[in-house]
Amino acid sequence: MRKLVTSMLAGIGLTLACGTSVYAQEKSLTIxxxxxxxxxxxxxxxxxYEKETGVKITVETTPWSDFQTKAFTEFNxxxxxxxxxxxxxxxxxAGSTGGHYVDLTDFFKKHxxxxxxxxxxxxxxxxxPGNSGKYWAIPLEGDAVGWSYxxxxxxxxxxxxxxxxxxxxxxxxxxxxxxxxxxxxFFHRPDQKRYGIxxxxxxxxxxMAMGFENxxxxxxxELGDYTTYxxxxxxxxxxxxxxxxxxxxxxxxTPPGWAKSFFVEDNQAITENLAAMSMNFFAFxxxxxxEASNPNAKNTGFFANPxxxxxxxxAALGGQxxxxxxxxxxxxxxxxxxxxxxxxxxxKKWAALGGxxxxxxxxxxxxxxxxxxxxxxxxxxxxxxxDFWAVPEYAELLQQxxxxxxxxxxxxxxxxxxxxxxxxGDWNATFKKYGRVQ
Amino acid sequence: xxxxxxxxLDRSSRAAARxxxxxxxxxxxxxxxxxFLIVFNIFPLIYSLGYSFTDFRASTNAPANFVGLQNxxxxxxxxxxxxxxxxxxxxxxxxxVGQLLVGFGVAMLLxxxxxxxGLITTLLLLPMMLSMAVxxxxxxxxxxxxxxxxxxxxxxxxxxxxxxxxxxxxAVALTDIWMWSPFVMLLSLAGLSAVPKHLYExxxxxxxxxxxxxxxxxxxxxxxxxxxxxIFRTMEAFKTFDLAYILxxxxxxELISIRLYKMAFQExxxxxxxxxxxxxxxxxxxxxxxxxxxxxxxxER
Numbered sequence: 006m007r008k009l010v011t012s013m014l015a016g017i018g019l020t021l022a023c024g025t026s027v028y029a030q031e032k033s034l035t036i037x038x039x040x041x042x043x044x045x046x047x048x049x050x051x052x053x054y055e056k057e058t059g060v061k062i063t064v065e066t067t068p069w070s071d072f073q074t075k076a077f078t079e080f081n082x083x084x085x086x087x088x089x090x091x092x093x094x095x096x097x098x099a100g101s102t103g104g105h106y107v108d109l110t111d112f113f114k115k116h117x118x119x120x121x122x123x124x125x126x127x128x129x130x131x132x133x134p135g136n137s138g139k140y141w142a143i144p145l146e147g148d149a150v151g152w153s154y155x156x157x158x159x160x161x162x163x164x165x166x167x168x169x170x171x172x173x174x175x176x177x178x179x180x181x182x183x184x185x186x187x188x189x190x191f192f193h194r195p196d197q198k199r200y201g202i203x204x205x206x207x208x209x210x211x212x213m214a215m216g217f218e219n220x221x222x223x224x225x226x227e228l229g230d231y232t233t234y235x236x237x238x239x240x241x242x243x244x245x246x247x248x249x250x251x252x253x254x255x256x257x258x259t260p261p262g263w264a265k266s267f268f269v270e271d272n273q274a275i276t277e278n279l280a281a282m283s284m285n286f287f288a289f290x291x292x293x294x295x296e297a298s299n300p301n302a303k304n305t306g307f308f309a310n311p312x313x314x315x316x317x318x319x320a321a322l323g324g325q326x327x328x329x330x331x332x333x334x335x336x337x338x339x340x341x342x343x344x345x346x347x348x349x350x351x352x353k354k355w356a357a358l359g360g361x362x363x364x365x366x367x368x369x370x371x372x373x374x375x376x377x378x379x380x381x382x383x384x385x386x387x388x389x390x391x392d393f394w395a396v397p398e399y400a401e402l403l404q405q406x407x408x409x410x411x412x413x414x415x416x417x418x419x420x421x422x423x424x425x426x427x428x429x430g431d432w433n434a435t436f437k438k439y440g441r442v443q
Numbered sequence: 444x445x446x447x448x449x450x451x452l453d454r455s456s457r458a459a460a461r462x463x464x465x466x467x468x469x470x471x472x473x474x475x476x477x478x479f480l481i482v483f484n485i486f487p488l489i490y491s492l493g494y495s496f497t498d499f500r501a502s503t504n505a506p507a508n509f510v511g512l513q514n515x516x517x518x519x520x521x522x523x524x525x526x527x528x529x530x531x532x533x534x535x536x537x538x539x540v541g542q543l544l545v546g547f548g549v550a551m552l553l554x555x556x557x558x559x560x561g562l563i564t565t566l567l568l569l570p571m572m573l574s575m576a577v578x579x580x581x582x583x584x585x586x587x588x589x590x591x592x593x594x595x596x597x598x599x600x601x602x603x604x605x606x607x608x609x610x611x612x613x614a615v616a617l618t619d620i621w622m623w624s625p626f627v628m629l630l631s632l633a634g635l636s637a638v639p640k641h642l643y644e645x646x647x648x649x650x651x652x653x654x655x656x657x658x659x660x661x662x663x664x665x666x667x668x669x670x671x672x673x674i675f676r677t678m679e680a681f682k683t684f685d686l687a688y689i690l691x692x693x694x695x696x697e698l699i700s701i702r703l704y705k706m707a708f709q710e711x712x713x714x715x716x717x718x719x720x721x722x723x724x725x726x727x728x729x730x731x732x733x734x735x736x737x738x739x740x741x742x743e744r
Contacts, residue, residue, distance in 0.1 A: 074708045081501040081711075099711070103503040195601065198589070208692045210709070261588035264606030265692045279589065397503060400710040408523060412694055416608040 033061040034338055036327070037076060037087040040066035043146050043288055046358040047091070053354065054345060060338060070209070073400075080105040080330070088333040089342070091145055091325045095211070097133035099397040100328060106141045107329040107336060109343075113140040116347055123147065126363035129392040130326035135231050142326025143343055144363035146288065149320045149386045150205075150219050150310060151379065153275055153293055154178065154282040157304035158192060167191075178308045182223060182251055185282070185311055189258035192281035201258030203274035203283035205267055206415060208407035212267040214393055215321040216284060217252050217410060219310050222319030222391050224248035229432065231394075234441040236432045241425035248313070249421040253414050264415050275305055286323045287386070290379045291359055307379035309386045322390040324361070363387075398439055405431040495717035502711035514718035524702065524719070528726075531699045534616055534687075535680040541620035542676055546627025547669065553628070554635040564632070571625045579689030582618045586690075611693035618686060623679070627672045634668035635661070670738040674731060681727055699723055 036051070038044040044066045051062025065087065067075050073093065079086055080103065092100060100106040109131075113119065118140075119127050126144035133141055158164060159176060168176035172187050179185040189201030205216030221228070226245035229236035239245070256263070260279045263270070268289045274280035276299045292298040293305050312318035327346070329339045345351055352364040356373055361383065367373050374381045394402050409428040412418045436442045463471075495514055499507035518524050553564060570578070585593050586604040594602055604614040638661060646656045684700040703723065707716035 077502050077711065078708075099502050208694070209688075261601040262586075262603045262606040264603070277589075397500075398710070401712070404705060404710060408694065411692075412608075415606070415693070416695070 032059065032335075032338060033063065034088045034335060034342055035086065036062065036064045036089045036091065037079075038064055038066055038091040038325075039069045039072040041069070041288065042291060043360055044091075046355070046360045047145075049358050050346075050351070050355055050360070054342065058341075058345075060342070062342070073210070080332075083332045085330070085332045085334050087330055088335050088339045089327055089329055091327045092142065093325055094129045094322060094392050095395050095399040095403075097131075097141055097326075097395045098399065101133045101139070101141045102397050105331060107331050108139065108141065109143065109329070110138070110140045112340065112343065113143075116344075118143065118347065121347065121365065122363045123365050123368060123387050125322065125387060125390045126324065126326075129322050129390070129395070130324060130363070133395060135395075142328040143347060144324075145327040145346075145360075146325050147361040147363040147368075147383070147387050148286050148288045148324030149322050149383070149390045150215055150284055151287050151290070151320065151382050151386055152282055152284055152308050152310065153272075153290060153379075154306050154308065155275065155280075155301065155304055156306040157301075158281050159306070164191075178306070179282075179311045181311050182220065182313050186251065186254055186258075188281065189255055193258040195261070199278070200260040200274075200280045201282070202255055203259060203263065203266065203271045203280040204252070204255050205271065205284060206256065206259075206263055206411075207265045207267040208411040209265075211393065211403055213411060213414070214403055214406050215286075215323065217249065217406075218321035218391070218393065219284065220248040220252040220255075220313070221245055222321065223310060223317055224251065224313035225315050225317040228394065234436045236436070237429045239429075240432065241422065241429045244315075245425055246421045249410070249413070249425060251313075253421070256414055272299075275299065275301060287361060287379060287383045288323065291377070294378060305378075307382045309382045319389050319391050320386045322392040324363075396439070396441070398435060401435050402432055405435065491717040492721065494714050495721050497714045499714040500711050501713040507714065510714070514715045515722070518715065518719055518722060524699075527697055527699045527702045530612060530695065530697060531681065534612055534683065534696075534698060535677055537613065538616040538619040538623075538680050538683075539673060539676045541616065542624045542627045543669070543673065545620060545624040546672070547631045547665075549624065550628045550631035550635055553632060564629075567628065568625045570622045573622070575622075575685040576689060578618060578622050579686045582614075582621075583690055586614060605691045605693070608693050608695040611691040611696040615683075615687045615690050615696055618690065619680065619683065622686075623676060627669075627676065630668050630672040631665060634665035638664045666741050667738060670734065670741055674734045674738070677734065678727060678731060681723075681730070 036047065038047065044064050048062070048064040051064060055061050073096070076087075076090055076092065076096075077099070080100070092106075097106075101108075113131065118131075122131075122144045126147050127140075128135070130144040131140045131142045133139065159178070165176045168188075168191055171191065174184075176188065176191070179188055185202070191201070192199060193201035205212040207213060218228075221244075224244045224247055226242055226248050227239045229239045259266075260274060268285055271283045271285045272289055272293060274283045275293060278301070290307060294302050296302040299305060310318065310320040327343070329336055329343070333339060346355075347364075349364065349366060352362045352367050356362040356364075356367050356376070362368065362373075368384050368387065374384055393399060396402070406428060409424050409431065413421065413424040433442065494507070496509060496511060497507035498510050498513075549567065553560060553567075557563075583605070585591050588594060588601045588603050588606070591604075593604070594600060603610070605611050642660050642664075643656065646660060651659070682700055683698055684704065687696055687698050688701055688704070690696075699719075700723075703716055703719050706712050706719060
């Protein structure tokens with residue numbers, strides 16, 4: 006018995022000794038992100054950093070569905086498990102006012118990042134509150150919603166002929182939302198197990214909102230006024246109502262059971278020959294040009310979100326900035342990493358690895374734009390994106406949007422006008438609750 | 444009948460030789476458990492009761508303000524919360540009644556001498572041993588209208604189990620019935636095999652019909668144990684989260700626990716979600732109490 010206790014104690018001591026010696030020898034940083042391909046690219050970039058400086062970078066990931074929950078649980082507990090986080094753009098409000106993020110305004114100004122990075126990424130990934138000149142993150146992964154389509158279906162001469170006969174214009178990449186709808190209707194053939202279009206409908210986080218925003222912004226509508234928080238007359242304007250109807254119209258031409266779809270399902274629509282066109286974040290397009298993950302890789306094309314009836318063309322913003330967590334004990338080390346990260350050659354490497362850089366210089370370079378079939382559409386999109394509310398209570402606003410729009414979209418209850426009027430009421434009440442409007 | 448509850452320590456045992464008394468051994472076993480309960484159950488329970496009267500949000504540094512019964516008032520006036528409760532009630536009734544019928548039925552079938560009875564029983568128990576999340580993911584594939592096995596086997600074409608607002612809740616309940624009927628079956632089997640054989644023999648001599656035998660002998664004798672199964676399953680069904688969360692996002696299938704999760708961990712309305720948790724707790728306690736009263740009555744018979 007005594008022998009056992011002694012050996013156990015010795016074992017514990019040894020483990021502790023090893024553990025502390027590792028800490029003493031090596032410098033390391035932990036970055037928290039969601040589990041997807043860009044996180045692997047970031048890990049590869051981190052390995053380069055380790056080669057140069059000897060500081061070990063570990064990118065820790067968790068599935069998208071509990072990314073927000075896990076990150077904020079750690080923040081709320083003031084934990085130092087992560088030194089940096091690549092957080093969603095909507096988190097800026099909660100991250101900054103909650104004291105979870107380190108203020109990067111000085112860093113931003115010192116390196117003139119406002120001009121180095123694409124303007125939309127600075128506005129939506131870094132600044133909070135809007136137009137305040139205070140920055141909390143460095144734009145890391147640019148992202149927006151775009152479209153993929155089946156080139157072989159679009160280019161089939163028989164299809165082209167039939168389309169022209171039916172709609173009176175040529176079948177091509179949709180030039181506006183009306184064409185998007187017509188093409189979706191044209192290819193919707195349930196008897197052949199082929200369907201028109203794949204869109205986002207999942208209401209558990211922001212999928213549905215992103216999909217709807219694509220229509221809303223291109224129709225010239227707005228969620229509300231980002232400075233005064235006035236929503237009545239914006240989210241329920243005639244343009245917004247028309248946009249919601251247009252998005253609901255697309256739902257008619259989706260594959261069966263399309264009521265909880267997000268990026269996985271929308272990529273499956275292309276890989277499994279289900280749909281002619283599919284909405285998705287650019288970040289998920291690399292797997293569509295990879296023949297190992299998409300048997301139709303050669304026949305997959307890409308286009309930017311089309312304009313609405315009045316010629317406005319916008320897209321919903323995804324993507325993330327990287328922030329330093331204020332509870333980290335290695336903030337100096339983290340700042341050094343950021344200084345390395347924003348260098349032009351690092352940004353080039355980042356783009357080459359598959360990351361979506363936000364650096365203007367790299368985005369505008371021909372080698373970036375020609376590197377993949379979708380980079381050009383990405384470049385075009387990144388200069389005309391808009392985002393959801395970034396206030397700390399954004400999750401409540403999101404939930405209210407899901408609660409109102411989903412039953413209308415999927416269940417078909419009420420009208421678009423009623424739905425958006427009710428949503429305006431909900432949002433107004435929420436803004437009132439947090440003292441943003443009188 | 445034994446009169447003392449505590450077995451005294453054998454004087455020749457090793458524990459006694461080391462000088463441990465009955466009381467110190469009792470304390471050694473009980474105190475850690477009690478401490479554990481206080482730290483991890485009772486303390487958070489009371490602490491969250493305090494939060495339920497504030498507008499506290501765990502995601503910000505803003506101090507919590509006392510708002511009295513505001514959270515409870517708002518929640519009980521929220522039509523969405525009421526619809527969540529109605530959905531949960533419907534789900535609990537459908538799923539528990541379904542499990543009871545299937546589970547008890549299968550137990551009746553198995554309660555006789557058939558070859559490979561042990562093997563069949565074990566195989567039937569398998570669904571219960573899987574993780575809820577895994578079952579949810581599997582059934583999502585089974586229900587899929589494009590490549591799901593269920594529509595293929597039943598020849599339902601493109602029937603949308605989970606995308607149809609009216610069907611989604613029943614689809615989740617069906618999965619729950621599949622998963623947990625074996626539990627009811629297991630308890631029923633135990634109850635059925637405990638019914639004395641001579642009662643059936645006596646009934647046969649009196650020429651009682653099968654229905655009479657079932658309703659007058661089998662059911663009353665198995666009822667107490669069935670009631671226990673019902674209590675367990677009702678409590679579990681009331682708390683269902685993973686299965687429904689994975690299978691569908693239909694608002695018509697949004698159970699109260701899903702709403703609670705969203706409120707607490709997506710919106711970070713900590714104060715309000717504590718109030719909601721208390722409302723749910725009180726409801727579960729009330730329902731369980733009614734059952735337990737009924738169970739005692741059944742036992743007295």
